[in-house]
Amino acid sequence: QVQLVESGGGLVQAGGSLRVSCVASGRIPSHYAMGWFRQPPGKEREFVALISRSGGSQWYSDSVKGRFTISRESGKSEVALQMNSLKPEDTAVYYCAATLGYGLQNTPNEYPYWGQGTQVTVSS
Numbered sequence: 001q002v003q004l005v006e007s008g009g010g011l012v013q014a015g016g017s018l019r020v021s022c023v024a025s026g027r028i029p030s031h032y033a034m035g036w037f038r039q040p041p042g043k044e045r046e047f048v049a050l051i052s053r054s055g056g057s058q059w060y061s062d063s064v065k066g067r068f069t070i071s072r073e074s075g076k077s078e079v080a081l082q083m084n085s086l087k088p089e090d091t092a093v094y095y096c097a098a099t100l101g102y103g104l105q106n107t108p109n110e111y112p113y114w115g116q117g118t119q120v121t122v123s124s
Contacts, residue, residue, distance in 0.1 A: 001026050005116070008021050009094060010121070011123065014088055017084045017086065018083045020036075022080075024077045024098060032113070033051065035097045038092035040089070040091060048060070049064065055073065058070050064083075067084050099111045
């Protein structure tokens with residue numbers, strides 16, 4: 001069992017930056033690949049980014065590629081998502097998730113563990 005707690009959401013103007021973090025605890029967090037999803041108001045949860053166990057591989061959705069960066073330090077339990085050049089359409093609840101899968105895991109049902117989410121609001 002892995003417990004995930006997000007932090008760092010908030011309100012920012014378009015073009016600004018925010019960093020959200022996720023701290024994992026419980027059963028050996030380094031055994032899990034870690035992903036970020038988001039759920040805009042009235043829409044389904046969507047994939048944002050994924051980082052491998054070692055941190056050596058990252059995957060991004062096309063909508064955030066070049067603007068967002070996912071990171072983790074090897075052996076550490078924290079995963080971060082640095083969000084730059086934010087747009088109003090990035091407004092959503094952002095969720096951290098953990099998976100034992102390998103390679104690109106970009107659908108919610110591939111992740112058994114989830115955090116409670118943190119709100120990110122980008123004003124125009």
